[in-house]
Amino acid sequence: MRRRSGVAVAGVAALAWGEWLNRRWSRALVGNSEGAAEAEAVVVLGFRNPRATANFINRWRVRAGIRSIAADSARGTRVIFSGGTAGSGRAEALLMADYAKSGLAFDGTVLLEDRSRTTWENITNVIPLLEDADRIKIVSQPAHALKARAYLRRRRPDLAERLVRADDYRPGEWMVAKPLLALYGLWTLRGLKTDERKILP
Template sequence: MVRRAVVLVVGVVLAVVVSADLAHARASGRRLGCRSERPPASEAVVVLGYRNRGSRANHVNRYRLRAGLRSFHPDAGERMLVLCGGGVAGPVSEAEVLSEYAHRRGFTGTILLDTQSRTTWENIQNAVPLIERAESVKIVSNSLHAEKGRAYLWRLRPDLAERLRRGADHRFGEIVLLKPVAALVGLRDLARLPPQ
């Protein structure tokens, strides 16, 4: 009896983890504008910040920044890292926390900050003037949140959304414990978006 219960629990946990991973995988490839693999002359990677209570990047922000850095095309010309987020949960803006972590990770390209936004809509709205000259744009967060950001860009500036390429925010088996919750929140948020 105990053995069956353990097998059932393990099966349910595996099903939840695999379902969440698949939801993120599908989201990472939706609402894109450009599917070219050609190296862009200039590329902007927009990293959406997450509530950060202190002045050092928390686990979620560290993951998002690493995903942002690996999203750059290896042969891109100019690289612009656009970091978004105001001081929602702490004294230092999420953008500044992400910037400090980007420097610690050795990023040497251009860093542009949006230190005022408090919502995903504001992240994208405030990022627009920072990404206008980029030939390629990637929005990075957890995959479902990044898709929400892309949906907002399609609403705000379809001309810029045409430049959207897939970021590297999804890898199978990565952030396994966060993906189920992020999938539930992300799917709920995407379902609430008004039709385009």
């Protein structure tokens, strides 16, 4: 009985830890999103996708990207799908855009960046599409999005000042997977500096 109780407590603790860490990452290196913005850019980062249609993770990222569009800037928002080709298939950006339009009936402004193969390339290649954005949101799993925000900060600190939170973290969403996502996130973020993980005032 005690063993079962111990396992249950450990399971709850792991879920709470994963939830807390993902929530913290979603709030790091972003500013205040209050106030109207004439031009908003929502950058959705692709995930390895050798299939002919968007896979589960890319479909979720598209949904998170679309729900990240602020109501006060919907008409001035562009959604940028970023991701190149995995193997001989179609570019991740194209697959995500197809899903947004055909699967979710999204009829807003869509831009494609279809050459990137790494997160660093994602950020490097979308920079020209962000120059006139008043507000920038980067969408992915929280650890990956934080890594991308840190890269933008390194490349273009002036654009990084326009970063605000995307709606890619919600309490309870992916809950069972969050401890694993947290462990993987710790590994992928090991190269970030302390000030690149901070929550801005």
